[in-house]
Amino acid sequence: MQPPLTDEPVYQVPARFRFSENLHIVFWLIKDISWAMLWQPLGMVMVIPTLLLAVKITIQTRYIKSELYHNLAILCWICANCTWMTFEFFWPEHDSLRYYTAIPFSFGIGFIAYYYLVLLPAAGKRAVAVVEKVDAAP
Template structure:
């Protein structure tokens, strides 16, 4: 029994999907390297992971929903990579000021990612309920 729907279908080109899947592989290698303290591989994996996330954000920029989420992911990867490097190079627990350590500086980009998503969910999405791209 077929069901009809009036919803617009969102399709992702296969080339984009392959890139997203490869991105996940790089990201996992980066994080496994961090966990296992494989410093060279962890640092090397930052580059393909970050570059692909930037490309994905750029390619989806025409959809505000996708752009906001993909920018948040890119910023998350950058923050996560900084945190990993701070641990690898042993400056994560050094004091910047007061009780704030260098590891805590990763909170700046993490919060920026949250602000981008807050913009989308609190401001843009409620004002654009009928937009095809609103998910």
């Protein structure tokens, strides 16, 4: 492994987490292809592993705030996505049901907004305070 080009911290994902993330993408794509092709049984079956892996990834990254909040948003996105697909598969005549997916989508935006508007600025202020304290030390 080559050293980083800058002295910036390097973010590395453990291999055991990376496998789950990559498999999650495969399941998500199969679910969405099934939705697009109107393959109802496969699409509905793929909801389960897609959601379960999203939950697993969120739990695995819970100690890294940036990852946690982004993965919570992804989990909300997938919940909204699966709900929308279910409405289209089972109640296509009730197109207005899709508006209810705005609820989990909004929670996802809320997680992202909280991270970027509250947690990240607070972390930046703490980092500046630490640097100022170190610089002020005799």
